[in-house]
Amino acid sequence: MHSPELLKGTLQTIVLKVLKDHGKMYGYEITQRVKELSDDRILLTEGALYPTLHKLEAEGLLKTEIVNIGKRVRKYYNLTTPGKAEARERVTEFVDFIRTMGNVLQVELS
Amino acid sequence: MHSPELLKGTLQTIVLKVLKDHGKMYGYEITQRVKELSDDRILLTEGALYPTLHKLEAEGLLKTEIVNIGKRVRKYYNLTTPGKAEARERVTEFVDFIRTMGNVLQVELS
DNA sequence: TCTTATGCCTAAGACAATTATGTATTAAGC
């Protein structure tokens, strides 16, 4: 697990990009996908994830769809059109940030 | 200027690494060096920098030296031996984090 | 002389995350 401080500020970017790459997903699924993609290094906590999903939805970047699986409820999230644009921007912004940090820290980012 | 959220958690790493690369520096000088290295994209605020310097000093990672320049006072900071080790670790940690994020976001980090 | 730059610092508040809960269903092990 990574030093958690570095993760701060990246959650929305992660959620938007993962949804962009994988399409319709529900909360728990997102945590598992990120765990998998990060090789168990990024473990999203529910206390952070759900408020973030709700916030992105309130901003119109995500839309939801509730599906019943037996007696259990799943809430699927997907990007809206503005959400897709936002995902692109966030990733670009992140990459730019990393380049800048590479200069400041004088490191090569393979 | 970058989205400030992404910067969160990176301040200590920046301070430690810049001091490692440039040796003895004072607070204001650090802000200017980072501004320069980042091409004006990272502007450290004093309200964040000074508490961080004091904290790192309290942890024994930095040592200080006060110098009078005319009537003005400069407080130089430099890494201690544990501080140098910590700087190395923080940078390694940051690079690892970036690699992980590259996988999660599915982006190439040149 | 007024603004900008240099130089240190602290305090209040915002914000995002962690930690701690709460509720409930389903599958697996014993």
Next chain:
DNA sequence: GCTTAATACATAATTGTCTTAGGCATAAGA
């Protein structure tokens, strides 16, 4: 049949880092 782990949603209290807003003072340039 019972217990535990996994699945699945969610909120609330707290923590920590940062921004914003102050405060004080010297030096240089227009």
